[in-house]
Amino acid sequence: MDERAEIAVVGAGVMGAATARALARAGxxxxxxxxxxxxxxxxxxxxxxxxxxxxxxxxxxxxxxxRALPLWRELEAESGEQILTTHGSVDLGPGTDERVxxxxxxxxxxxxxxxxxLASRYPLRIEGGTAALLQRDGGxxxxxxxxxxxxxxxxxxxxxxxxxxxxxxxxxxxxxxxARAVVVTAGAxxxxxxxxxxxxxxxxxxxxxxxxxxxxxxxxxxxVIDWRVPAGYDLPRxxxxxxxxxxxxxxxxxxxxxxxxxxxxxxxxxDAEAVRCASDWVERYVEGxxxxxxxxxxxxxxxxxDESFVLERHGRIVVGSPCSGHGxxxxxxxxxxxxxxxxxxxx
Numbered sequence: 122m123d124e125r126a127e128i129a130v131v132g133a134g135v136m137g138a139a140t141a142r143a144l145a146r147a148g149x150x151x152x153x154x155x156x157x158x159x160x161x162x163x164x165x166x167x168x169x170x171x172x173x174x175x176x177x178x179x180x181x182x183x184x185x186x187x188r189a190l191p192l193w194r195e196l197e198a199e200s201g202e203q204i205l206t207t208h209g210s211v212d213l214g215p216g217t218d219e220r221v222x223x224x225x226x227x228x229x230x231x232x233x234x235x236x237x238x239l240a241s242r243y244p245l246r247i248e249g250g251t252a253a254l255l256q257r258d259g260g261x262x263x264x265x266x267x268x269x270x271x272x273x274x275x276x277x278x279x280x281x282x283x284x285x286x287x288x289x290x291x292x293x294x295x296x297x298x299x300a301r302a303v304v305v306t307a308g309a310x311x312x313x314x315x316x317x318x319x320x321x322x323x324x325x326x327x328x329x330x331x332x333x334x335x336x337x338x339x340x341x342x343x344x345v346i347d348w349r350v351p352a353g354y355d356l357p358r359x360x361x362x363x364x365x366x367x368x369x370x371x372x373x374x375x376x377x378x379x380x381x382x383x384x385x386x387x388x389x390x391x392d393a394e395a396v397r398c399a400s401d402w403v404e405r406y407v408e409g410x411x412x413x414x415x416x417x418x419x420x421x422x423x424x425x426x427d428e429s430f431v432l433e434r435h436g437r438i439v440v441g442s443p444c445s446g447h448g449x450x451x452x453x454x455x456x457x458x459x460x461x462x463x464x465x466x467x468x
Contacts, residue, residue, distance in 0.1 A: 123296050123297050123299065124152065124296070124299070125299045125300070126150050126151060126152040126276075126298060126299075126300045127149050127150040127151065127301055127302070127467055128144055128149055128150070128151045128152075128300055128301065128302045128303070128464075128467055129152050129154060129298045129300035129302075129303050129304070130151060130152070130154065130303075130304040130306060130463075131283050131286070131291065131303065131304065131305045131306065131307050132154070132156075132164075132305065132306040132307035132308060132442070133153050133154070133155035133159060133277060133279075134165055134166035134306060135166040135264070135268060135271065135449055135452045136166075136308075136442070136444065136448065136452060136455055136459070137153055137304070137306035137307075137441070138153065138166075138268055138271035138452075138456075139271050139452040139453055139455060139456025139457075139459075140304055140306060140441060140455075140459040140460050140463070141153040141271070141275045141277075141456075142271045142273075142274075142275055142456060143457045143459075144460045144463065144464070145274055145275050145276075147460065149460075149464065151275070151276065152276045152277075152278060152298060152300075153272075153275055153276065153277045153278070154278050154281040154283060154291065154293070154298065155277060155278065155279050155280070156280070156281065156283065156310075157279070157280065158279045158280060159268070159272070159277065159279055160265065160268065162389075162418070162420075163385070163389075163421075164308050164385075164420070165308050165309070165420055165421045165422065165423065165444075165446075165449075166264060166308075166449065167264070167265075167420065168264050168265070168368075168420070169264055169265050169368055169369050169370070170261050170262070170263065170264060170366055170367070170368030170369070170373050171261070171262040171264045171267075171366075171449040171450065172259070172260075172262070172344045172346075172364060172366050172449075172450065173186070173190075173193070173205055173207075173258075173259060173260050173262050173344075173450045174186065174210040174256065174258075174259040174260075174346075174450065175187060175190075175210075175224065175227075175256055175258050175259065176210055176212050176220050176231070176254060176256050176259065176346075177220065177223055178216055178219035178220045178222075178223050180223045180226045180227055182451075183223050183224060183226075183227040184227055185451050185454050186450060186451065187227060187229070188454045189450060189451050189452070189453050189454045190205075192453035192454065192457075193205045193262070193267075193453060195453075196267070196270045196271070196453060199273075200266070200269070202263070202266045202269070202270060203263065203266070204262060204263050204267050204270060205260055205261070205263075206260050206261050206263075207257065207258055207260035208259065208260045208261060208340075208343045208344060208367060209255060209256065209257050209258075209259050209260070209343040210255070210256045210258075210260070210343055210344045210346070211239065211243070211245075211253055211255055211259075211343045211344070211345045211346070212253070212254040212256075212345075212346045212348065213236060213247060213251055213252070213253055213254075213345065213346065213347045213348060213349060214251055214252060214347060214348040214349040215348045215349065216348050217233060217252040217254050220254055221233065221254065229256065230256075230257070231254055231255060231256045232255045233252060233253065233254050233255070234253050234255065235250065235251070235252070235253065236248055236249060236250070236251030236252070236253045237249035237250075237251075238253070239253055242255075243341060243342060243343055244337070244338050244341055244342065244407060244408035245345070245406055245407060245408065246405070246406055246407070246408060247406060255343075259344050260344065261344060261366050261367055261368065262450065264449065267449075267452065271452070278298075281294075281296075282294045283307075283314060285314075285317065286303055286305065286314055286318065286438065287318075288303075288436055288437040288438065289301065289437065291303055300467075301437065301466075301467035302437045302438075302463045302466035302467035303437065303438050303439070303463075304439045304440075304441055304459055304462075304463045305439070305440050305441065306441040306459070307442055308326075308385070308421060308423050308443065309326035309383075309421045309422075309423045309443075311324065311431075311440065311442035311443060315435075315438070315440055318435070320433075320438070320440060322425075322431060322443075323425065323426055324423050324424060324425060324431075324442075324443050325382055325423075325424045326382065326383055326384075326421055326422070326423050326424075327358070327378070327380040327381060327382055327421070327422045327423075327424060327446075328380045328382075328390070328392075328420075328421060329375060329377075329379065329395075329419060329420055329421070329422050329446070330375065330376075330379075330391050330392040330395035330396060330399075330417065330418075330419055331373055331374065331375040331417070331419075331420065332373075332374050332375065332395075332396045332399040332416070332417050333368065333370040333371040333373055333374075333414055333415055333416040333417070334372050334374060334399075334400065334403050334410050334411060334414050335371050335410065335411040335415050336367075336371060336372040336409055336410045336411070337408070337409030337410075338408075338409060339367045339371070342366075342372065342407070344364070344365070344366040344367075345364065345366070346362050346363075346377075347363040347364070347365075347402070347406070348361070348362050350362070351363060351376065351398050351401075351402065354395075354397065354398045355394050356376060356379045356392070356394050356395060356398065357380055357381035357392060357394075357395075358379050358380065358381065359379065360376035360377050360379030360398075361377055361378055362376070362377045363375070363376055363377070363398070363399070363402050364376075365403065365407070370415070371415055371416070372407065372410065374399035374400075374402060374403055375395065375399060376395055376398055376399065377446065377447075378422065378424065378428075378446060380392065380395070380419075380422065383421070389418070390419065391417045391419055392419075396414060396417055399414070400412040400413065422443075422445065422446035423442055423443030423445070423446075424443060424446060425445050428445040428446070428447065429445060430443070430444050430448055430451075430455065431443060432455065432462070433462075434463075434465065434466055436466065437467070438466070439462045439463045439466055441455065441459040
């Protein structure tokens with residue numbers, strides 16, 4: 122079955138959904154093509170909890186998060202669902218000076234305290250002598266609610282696997298979509314779609330593992346990024362931080378960028394060492410936990426070497442992948458930027 126649209130968006134993860142929404146709101150004829158079904162667990166946008174934070178060592182990301190915050194609130198107001206809950210955020214350990222400098226440059230309020238003082242605020246046990254950077258606007262995004270909100274009013278074709286892309290045509294299994302511009306937000310599948318067009322990206326898909334543990338008083342916990350690199354574990358790759366955030370399934374814990382390179386078409390396999398690292402971290406630093414996970418799962422990161430994003434236009438093709446495992450919080454901003462690039466491409 123063939124169809125036409127002004128702009129086709131390939132991939133209905135959070136970036137594709139945000140882009141399609143921005144285009145539809147601006148009055149453009151857009152179709153969103155998803156190779157699986159909406160809400161699938163094969164990519165990078167599933168689940169119910171993602172970190173939102175303003176704290177970065179790079180002012181560029183701080184400013185992007187500042188732009189994203191009111192856009193998330195606007196999306197909440199339109200959808201009638203709570204999407205962002207602000208528990209506050211805590212960053213622990215190395216790099217505090219760089220993050221303080223970036224926040225100060227962008228006019229963000231924060232506090233820096235000794236880790237041992239966190240016990241009076243949160244159910245955390247952090248050693249004295251550890252710098253703890255607190256920022257009140259950090260919190261948790263309900264990923265599933267965000268996806269639903271972005272997709273309201275958007276024309277979506279599920280189970281529409283793209284086999285090739287050309288300027289003006291997206292070939293599917295069993296049909297094609299004619300479009301004046303194409304946005305590729307295909308996450309870990311991006312390279313195989315754009316390399317035949319001569320667009321080469323230095324990206325590496327990895328399979329990351331997360332664990333959920335039962336915790337008392339979870340609603341009192343902030344999001345936590347612990348930059349003290351975990352030692353003593355045989356992880357597939359050395360991670361650069363442990364992260365933890367409250368979720369409906371329990372406290373979600375993982376090691377950032379520790380998973381092995383992967384083929385995104387393969388079934389995800391949970392890494393036992395990553396689970397053990399997460400369990401040991403919560404047992405050591407969080408009060409009132411049952412460290413044995415109640416649930417584990419995998420997700421895909423699509424990584425640039427410097428953890429940057431790709432937002433590029435190549436003629437009529439716009440590429441909006443990857444987001445290097447930390448892009449979800451910026452989705453409303455990235456969606457608007459990709460929408461503008463695709464409008465220019467279609468002109």
